[in-house]
Amino acid sequence: MRIVFMGTPEFAVPVLDALVKAGHQVVAAYSQPPRRGNRGKVAPSPVQVRAEALGIAVRTPVSLLDAAAQAEFAALAADVAVVAAYGLILPRAALEAPRLGCLNVHGSLLPRWRGAAPIQRAILAGDAETGVGIMQMEAGLDTGPVRLEGRTPIDGKTAGELTAELSAMGARLMVAVLGDVAAYPAVAQTEDGVTYATKIDKAEARLDFGRDAVDVERQVRAFNPAPGAFFEVGGERVRVHSAEILPLPPGERVGERGLVIDLSALPLSQPSPLRGEGFAIACGSGAIRPLLVQRAGRGVMTADELLRGFAIPAGTQL
Template sequence: MRLIFAGTPEFAAQALAAIVAAGHEVALVLTQPDRPAGRGMSLQHSAVKQVALAHGLALFQPPSLKDGAAQARLAAVDADAMVVAAYGLILPQAVLDLPRFGCLNIHASLLPRWRGAAPIQRALLAGDDESGVCIMQMEAGLDTGPVLLREALAIATDETAATLHDKLAALGARLIADALDRLPMPAAAQPAKGVTYAHKIDKAEAIIDWSHPAAKLDRHIRAFNPFPGAQARFAGQPVKLWRAVAVTGSGEPGTILTVDRQQIVVACGDGALAVSELQKAGGKRLPVQQFLAGHPLQVGQRFETASEAV
């Protein structure tokens, strides 16, 4: 297959590496323009760009695909198919129509559940038992196209967005290589029932509301690990919570019930949350024992509620 590949983060980079390893000709790689990152705010290559450079692939980083010059560059490739994975730019109909077999998207959910930008986090927040990957024929609608391949996997009880991302990235890389080997292949229309939307994550969503049940806050912390990090406030200062489990316990929401070397147990609206890894602003992620050495917390003290934190 002569291909165009469009993607930006690590999820997409694994797929690109798998496609190259499968022996396909990747004639052009599209990725988002380099952007400043890190403390020095220097321009950083995307994960996909790093893979493309390592394999000597032609790169194209347009800010948009809506202008005629960008579309002419893609048309000149005369691609059999275009593979898209977490690219971050909208593909106009003119681009969708260019390749002989169209554009294939690697989507990290079991469509039609969790169409949209943040399917991994939304699945965890909702307490889904399973997730998966769909290889979808792209069309103008948001993740509405027919599905060529799908495969499910179970979500572990301690799954975080980071661990689920890695599992789905590996699964997506395997499925897209399989799909390309089998083109042309039939695609099944998505069912009309069961549609949900995985809206983009807003950092404000990461603020912990201690009035919620402990089981919900457990999912909250795992869904926002590693980005943007579930955030509580203590004594007016932000504290990120990275690891916790729901346990039995009761008290005024936000109140510290017990403290030991392994965990800090905090009362919730229903049950309690045993926190085992924390991070103060400007500090490092620390297990409880190390965190308490610099930031002693005591039974009876309270994390601020959502209303107090505003």
């Protein structure tokens, strides 16, 4: 098929690669404009970098809402537009320009988690499973009918791990649909169970030790790799890349929320080979133990390695 690809982050790159590998003609790639990164350098998106490496013409309009941009898009005479985390609104003129419309790779089991951050929201909510759907786009926010869907258990995965898994799954499903569109009729979403995955605010990444340990551990996974869950101690931010929920008796309160506790002092309900290593943090209910952490400007390290050069004594209030 003659395809226009539309995507921006790393999640979209495997989808683009799969289209090219399947022999489709990608006539142009649309991506959001280059942006200034953390170190102040303006950099193109992962999709722009990959498309240029593949010799695909790249367009980075600020918007598709003006008539000139819509005319340029329509002039590509595409059979279909494939969209994967593009991040810009597609007006009706763009949705209707390709012969077969626009197909979106969406990282959730619709209608649950329509919107910008479905993977993180699924982890934060404690969903048992998630998935990816190939959706026929329409004017509403992720309201279009779904042609094909895949599922996977969340099972302790981080947002980064799920993103990679769902991206690869979405790429396979998109290639299958494009191989025989008529074989995958669009099925309307039910109106039951609709939820919205609002954009992640960086402030959400601050660990909330007033919540149950289960919820705090979900924060750690949902914000790994970005924006990175963290706590502050001594005026310094410490990122937590992974953590475990300590096996305490049900309902056990081990201290004020955010209190650092010596692991050897905890009434663990089952033996732990790691008892005595690192430190624990009391939560609203239960406690967590950071496993992999990172100070500003340093590499990722174990909690034990952190304590060798950065004291966080028991009794510290985070």
